[in-house]
Amino acid sequence: MDRTLLNTLFGYTFTLLMCYLLFTILAPFLTTMVWAGTIGAISYPLYDKLLARFRCRENLAAVAMTTLVVLALIIPLVGLIFTLARETALAYQYIEGVTSGQSGSFMESILRHPQVSPLLDRIRPLTGSFNLELDSMLLPALKRGLASLLNYSTGIVKNFLGFLIKLMLMLITLFFIYRDGRHFLRRFWPVVGIDEKMRATIATTITRVLDAVLYGFLLTCLVQGTLGGLGFWVAGLPSPFLFGILMTVCAPIPLIGTAMIWMPGAIYLLTQGRILAGVLLMVWSAVAVSGIDNIIRPLFISGRAKLPIPVVIFGVLGGLLAFGLTGVVAGPVIVALFLVFFESYGEKEMAEE
Template identity: 30%
Template sequence: MDSLDADAPEDPADAPPRAGLTRNRVSVFALAVITLIVLVLCWRMTEPFVSALVWAVALAIVANGLHRRIARRVRRPNLSAGLTTALLAAVLLVLAAAIAPVMVEKAREGWEHLRSDEVRQRVDDLVRDRPTLARAVAWATKQMPSSDEMAKQLAPRLQGFLTGSMWGSVQLLVTFFALFYLLRDRELALRWLRSVLPLTARETSRIFKRVAEVVRASVLGTVLIAALQGLLGGLMFWWLGLPAPMLWGLVMFVLSILPVLGAAIVWIPAAGLLLLEGSWEKALILTLWGSIVVALVDNLLYPVLIGKQLRLHTLPAFIAIVGGLVAFGATGLVIGPLALAMGVALLEVWRRRLPAH
């Protein structure tokens, strides 16, 4: 009996696992590859809308208090989120609808004024006894295209401009579409994030709080600095006797919110017009005011304000803001400080988890 038991075949269940490929390992490997492919495809689909989604998240965080107040009076989640989204969209659209036509009209008037006989006469009087300036003005005049030439140059680019405008409209629609669901399903989204993040409940709450502080400081800081730039620009327009200082102050406020544009789009042409009219003292004052005072408000005060709100040193806050703008464009105003603050928060998590020795 012992010999028979010794010669009996071993039970496969009792045999030690063999090295190499097994059905389970192949299954896990295939699942990992499929997951990676799906994630890459999802990222490729989401990448064009990253800016829109970032701004949707930022608006959702900033408007959370407003949405809570509306939700206390309107008990239906869809209606309260819709009202909050519609209110934010109305504010932005009203500002754009009020300012855009004025800017276009003023730009057209300024262009026609530059090409008028009156300005030409003033330029001739200004440069009559200044040969160097006369050569520079003559060169600039030759470079200035006529209306027909400008139309011919702009015609090929019109399609690209229209395509970009349509894509910008799509991005805006995606922003407010996502904002609605972020407001309505905020608690559901936060619960899902808590379930997938490899953090404790206390660590997750700390990071969520940090993210909210960063976004509020970035967005509200941008609006505050833009308002200050518009105020400073409008006051200088009023002091120099330029027309419509309140209007142009409002225009500079709106343009200062967009880092690609900025208040310089307003005060640089104004300084040029003053120079062409012979008011070189006013042109110099406006240039110095815009390039030093207004620009420093944006480049220095904003990092100081954001760094104070985020409890970060001014230097890393400045690098995060400028680096974010360079890497991500306008969205970098949010992504840059947010990435820095989250990095600091995650380092704090590691510091607490790792032993001291």
């Protein structure tokens, strides 16, 4: 065998082996690194302004920027997680009492209410052929959803030490992204061997998609909070503006999100004898408030990221299924980079013809 070919094969094998070992080492921290990279990429323009304000003292600017992230994002997030765990536990205990028969008379009074009973009588013939018993399905389904959320939130609280370690690692990574990110990229691109035009395209695409994901994320939360506050106002509940803000804040929470605000409101209406208002608020919130994010989020992201809507939908949902919550960010970025390389290869082929 030719000596040069043997050396090339050995070099590639060694490189692949080192990449595999590096991935194995970093795999437990990929989620932490992805979120640190996302926050760093989105907030880097603000870091540049702080760097200029601190007269190019990189350490001081990086510390200041990381502190801002902690105050604006991390502390509210931790508070939300503990609040979620507490409120979900209370809601689960209540639903547990209802499904175990301790509050059976309450549930029966709702189902037999003059305003609810005719609606159920109209729905039952439509669901009868599927053997669906709405009475017995509603609370168990709600109980299972709350149980999943309870396991998720209390799991974080119980493993708070592990959560805290990952949080500290994310902040440390974020600090070095701010301080050394620009210097790392200067050394990284020559090793990859990509031409200057492609480098600029990749950097622009990543920044644009991340910005679009954040933009769509925030706008979707605002829309959900607005619709939720509108539902509270129509239902006659107090402080609809305040509860709308709370739903905006809670919208990003996985699994239940805004339901931790509107569900207690609907239950309060039911316990006060306002059965129709409680049921309508529950239906409106479940369909319009909690369900609308699956429709409008891809629209917001698509327009700003300059990507087709199907690409965004598959990127977000596929990323979510493959990587969990991190995939909401990673999915669209991966799909967008694939399209960049695909289009670049197509342009080269056309130029050669």
